[in-house]
Amino acid sequence: MGRIDEAVAVLVDHEGAPTLFRWREKDYQVSSRPVRWFARAEWWAGERAHRGIGSGVLEVEMWRFLATADGSKTSFELLHNSAANSWKLLRRFE
Structure with missing residues (x-):
């Protein structure tokens, strides 16, 4: 298991x-x-939040599940940043 971050x-x-x-x-x-x-966002790695935006920008939605491709099941961890409407694959567990 390593951090993928893609x-x-x-x-x-x-x-x-x-x-x-x-x-x-x-x-x-x-x-x-x-x-x-929910987890804390890496606030030090992203853009600075604009003044007046609430604490919600510090939280990101995390998901863990099994997924299948080509018949093999693998566990994955995804991050969803709803403010930016973006998804990242953080980890793949083998």
Whole structure:
């Protein structure tokens, strides 16, 4: 397990949970119920928040689940930054 930290394209269901993501030209179908939690953003690594914006910019949504591509199941951890509407693959557990 290592930190990957790469942007990915993600499809979500009506509740915002990942159902499929694309990483390195391969589609991964989510095959377990995704677990969601919130974590602190790496505030020191990003752009400075504009004055008057609340503390919500310091929190990011995290997701962990099993996903399948080519028949093998692997556990992944994704970060969703709702303020920027961006997704990153943080970790792949083998």
